[in-house]
Amino acid sequence: MSFVSPVHSFEDEEAASEGYFELGFTDGFPVIAPTEPRVTAMLAAARLGPGEVLGEVPTRKVTVAAEKVAINAVMAGCRPEYFPVVVAAVRAFLQPEANAHSTTATLAGAAHAVIVNGPARAELDIVSGQACFGPGFRANATIGRALRLVIRNVCRTVPGDLDRASFSWPLRYSFCFGENEEASEWTPLHVQFGYARDESVVIIQSIFSLVALLEFDPSPQSILRTFAHFTRAYGMGRDDFVGDARSLVYVVGPEHQRRFLDEGWAKERVSEDLWSLLTAPATGPYDRHVDVTGPENVLLVAAGGPGIAQSWLLLPHLAAPTHERIRRQG
Secondary structure, three states: OOOOOOOOOOOOHHHHHHHHHHHOOOOOOOOOOOOHHHHHHHHHHOOOOOOOEEEEEHHHOEEEEHHHHHHHHHHHOOOHHHHHHHHHHHHHHOOHHHOHHHHHHOOOOOEEEEEEEOOHHHHHOOOOOOOOOOOOOHHHHHHHHHHHHHHHHOOOOOEOOOEOOOOOOHHHOOOEEEOOHHHOOOOOHHHHOOOOOOOOEEEEEEEEEEEEEEOOOOOHHHHHHHHHHHHHHHOEOOOOOOHHHOOEEEEEOHHHHHHHHHOOOOHHHHHHHHHHHHOOOOOEOOEOOEOOOOHHHEEEEEOOOOOOOEEEEEEEOOOOOEEEEOOOOO
């Protein structure tokens, strides 16, 4: 099987930009022309040959080679030094429990959160603090966009074809942020998954809804009751595909985190107490049981900026969180 990508020739960069729209290779925004030198620089940054296989989507008979990923990383606007993060994100996305086919073909239009831990965050300016979910940060925006372009162009997830989303949503353009590990002594997410603190890691979670959790009462118990209330309003049954690995991800803002820290609550205690609230018997149509196996499936990520007592719930869709170490030069 050949992994050499077809060559498209254009008169200049402007013609290339328009040509990629016509070819259907963009997400609706302009892209950077993936010239041979640019693609070669991406591959060199991750020490990958063009034909090295990063994974596959067996149900689509799709094999994802490094060159294809590098092309999409260029188009997304990534700098070469970001490429090892993109590679790790793609590898994690292609793990079986990430359920690459179903999460990208679903009517619900699931998005994919790219959460980065470890030294790579600071070294690459992957933002984890103020406004980390939003626009304005090149690393966050282009790493998340690169994964989505791979999903579109390599995994064939084109709207109206294999992408069957009824509405889709803006998080499908890009969704990448870091965990603010320096905010406290809380155990970082990647350490909870068995990595060393000094390793850089990408965690991927398919999500179908992003839910704001506002609670101004300062007590940890009130904050957790609010977290549980909104989660139970959605409810979550068992997913036989991922089984015990299915997890909820709560991105805990600094105002809420400070309340927990002031009372001496470690991340593990927050997860344990929240799990007990989530799995209590249902009391009505808007208070549903949440089927999560144990406290280890209630994942907390510290991120965001100060000013409002807000956190966010990433509701999972058809997949478990998957993770991959970032393999960098040096």
